[in-house]
Amino acid sequence: MSDVAKALSFDQVVKDYGATRALHGLSFDIGEREFFTLLGPSGCGKTTLLRLIAGFESLTSGRIALQGEDVSTLAPAERPVNTVFQHYALFPHLSVHDNVGFGLKMLGWDDARSKRRVDDMLAMVKLSDFADRRPAQLSGGQQQRVALARAMAPEPRVLLLDEPLSALDLKLRQAMRSELKQLQQASGITFVFVTHDQEEALAMSDRIAVMAEGRVQQIGTPREIYDEPVNAFVADFIGQSNVLDVVRAGDGWSLLTSDYVLQAQGRPTGDAVRLSIRPEQLSLTVGHQTSDGWCGQVRHVSYLGSGSDIAVDIEHGPVLQVRLPAQDAVAVTVQPGDPVTVSANPGAARVLG
Amino acid sequence: MAGGVTSSGVVGDSFAAVRTRLLAPSWLVLLFFMFAPMVVMLIYSFLTKEFRGGVIWSFSLGAYDQFFLDRGLFGDEPPKIEWTYITIFLRSIWQALAATVLCLLIGFPTAYFIATRPVSQRTAWLFLITVPYWVNLLIRTVSMKFLIRDNGPLNEALLAIGLIDSPLALINTDFAVQLGLFYSYLPFMVLPLYASIERYDFTLSEAAADLYASRRAVLFRVVVPSVKPGLVAGCILVFVPSLGAFLAPDLLGGAKNFMIGSLIEEQFKGNAGNWPFGAAVSMILLTIVMLVLLVMARSRTRDVGSAA
Numbered sequence: 001m002s003d004v005a006k007a008l009s010f011d012q013v014v015k016d017y018g019a020t021r022a023l024h025g026l027s028f029d030i031g032e033r034e035f036f037t038l039l040g041p042s043g044c045g046k047t048t049l050l051r052l053i054a055g056f057e058s059l060t061s062g063r064i065a066l067q068g069e070d071v072s073t074l075a076p077a078e079r080p081v082n083t084v085f086q087h088y089a090l091f092p093h094l095s096v097h098d099n100v101g102f103g104l105k106m107l108g109w110d111d112a113r114s115k116r117r118v119d120d121m122l123a124m125v126k127l128s129d130f131a132d133r134r135p136a137q138l139s140g141g142q143q144q145r146v147a148l149a150r151a152m153a154p155e156p157r158v159l160l161l162d163e164p165l166s167a168l169d170l171k172l173r174q175a176m177r178s179e180l181k182q183l184q185q186a187s188g189i190t191f192v193f194v195t196h197d198q199e200e201a202l203a204m205s206d207r208i209a210v211m212a213e214g215r216v217q218q219i220g221t222p223r224e225i226y227d228e229p230v231n232a233f234v235a236d237f238i239g240q241s242n243v244l245d246v247v248r249a250g251d252g253w254s255l256l257t258s259d260y261v262l263q264a265q266g267r268p269t270g271d272a273v274r275l276s277i278r279p280e281q282l283s284l285t286v287g288h289q290t291s292d293g294w295c296g297q298v299r300h301v302s303y304l305g306s307g308s309d310i311a312v313d314i315e316h317g318p319v320l321q322v323r324l325p326a327q328d329a330v331a332v333t334v335q336p337g338d339p340v341t342v343s344a345n346p347g348a349a350r351v352l353g
Numbered sequence: 354m355a356g357g358v359t360s361s362g363v364v365g366d367s368f369a370a371v372r373t374r375l376l377a378p379s380w381l382v383l384l385f386f387m388f389a390p391m392v393v394m395l396i397y398s399f400l401t402k403e404f405r406g407g408v409i410w411s412f413s414l415g416a417y418d419q420f421f422l423d424r425g426l427f428g429d430e431p432p433k434i435e436w437t438y439i440t441i442f443l444r445s446i447w448q449a450l451a452a453t454v455l456c457l458l459i460g461f462p463t464a465y466f467i468a469t470r471p472v473s474q475r476t477a478w479l480f481l482i483t484v485p486y487w488v489n490l491l492i493r494t495v496s497m498k499f500l501i502r503d504n505g506p507l508n509e510a511l512l513a514i515g516l517i518d519s520p521l522a523l524i525n526t527d528f529a530v531q532l533g534l535f536y537s538y539l540p541f542m543v544l545p546l547y548a549s550i551e552r553y554d555f556t557l558s559e560a561a562a563d564l565y566a567s568r569r570a571v572l573f574r575v576v577v578p579s580v581k582p583g584l585v586a587g588c589i590l591v592f593v594p595s596l597g598a599f600l601a602p603d604l605l606g607g608a609k610n611f612m613i614g615s616l617i618e619e620q621f622k623g624n625a626g627n628w629p630f631g632a633a634v635s636m637i638l639l640t641i642v643m644l645v646l647l648v649m650a651r652s653r654t655r656d657v658g659s660a661a
Contacts, residue, residue, distance in 0.1 A: 091560070093578040106570060154564065
């Protein structure tokens, strides 16, 4: 991170609510012009961290620096960051134009300059024709874009987005993903995006911080997070994952109850470790071949359109999730109760820390 | 019954009939308690006065003439504008406006405070606001009189701590009337304001602060416009009864600080009254109140209209 300019840096950030510790001393940096996502289940502290950056909450201890300058004790109005709220928080009594211009007015921009900026912003989010409407007269997606224009109008150094897509329906959400990414790249503003939706995070982010229970579990690019999860939580939270308890067997690893030995990537710390294997990296063959894989029975088949999810009950072992492409010969014919053998593709298994 | 073909029509008709029957009690209440008394007042204001109270059933504009025009002691001079009653009206309007502003200044922070307490505490705070109003208004106003009179507890206390050398002359002043009105109608401001502020989305305040608004700008540009319905309702609920109040001016204001309510009251009390004149003053007051409400309603429809 040292060679890249830092937009935000967190130094031992701690937040307590009464006796409950919401954030346990976070330290990491977010780079300039980065699309950075805080990803985690509800209650993991991601929104708390966002509110600390905005200044709506005060730090219990630690430091937050914005472009190298300590902002930990500044009021929200003194921080050059703006927020897109989860439920937009548009001012209901103001027109779309005045909503977008609100920050500029408060900053004391003169009317002509402010109007130009508002017009540019509305053109950017394709709402120029709606300038005189009230928020209540707009659809959810349009309100979302007004909120975005309003937050970007004062040219913030960092834009904070608090699950901004969660209130939209699926189609709109997917359209907004690419729109957001394009806006971020065109504007060059650092985005800090909070979400619990891993698909959203993978699709848009330059880097992701996966959070759980007030701690950062892993920070990395979407590919790193998906391909090289550092622990069982990350492996399971990002996409689906089969987590297996295995022991050393010769030059590889095996389940205690099976002879099948497989290779794994990563740095094992002992003779008994946990492996993570993605469902799409498992294959199925019909019948039982003990040396080629884990033998078991099909428990359940779900057809998903683009593929099939198949749950297999391994004999004396766990239930494994297997994802097969829709055209796969086995996927088409397999029925619950059928005897099958599950094997892992080369390089699929990864040792978890 | 012609069966399915006409069923929708039958349902529609019977719905309208049911609606009319269900609404009948409300209509009767309105007719009997609102419309009828007002018609009586309107008619009485155009009748001739009977000297021992009551009316003589012959048409007369005398009451309105007495209100607006001064024809001299014997009624034979050229008419001039009569300022006595207009002055009482102006003073009443001034007092009612002042009471409204005072209630707003104290009521808004109070309502805001209650609305921002944890949900479990709000009921208790609201209860505290309403407790004094379980006591009769007359008793409360008389107590106020005892509190602020020359040798009452307030003056005694101020004398005792040496803040003043001689008792403050509070009783029988405009200030005393103002105090009485404020005290009488404060909850009518607090309750509707509370209802509005409680529904207010405080994320809007955060959004405004995030967009560089000062605390003052957050209050006046976001909070106040958002709770405007409650604010308007509170102002109407304080202004209208203050305008026609007679207990506070009677008990706390003395003879010099007459208000409309007292003027009307006097016309119907004992044998000395003048019923048509009292009725006429009431009708004029009603007209003013209706005009105020109309203006307020207009401004609100304009808001709603531009939002729709």
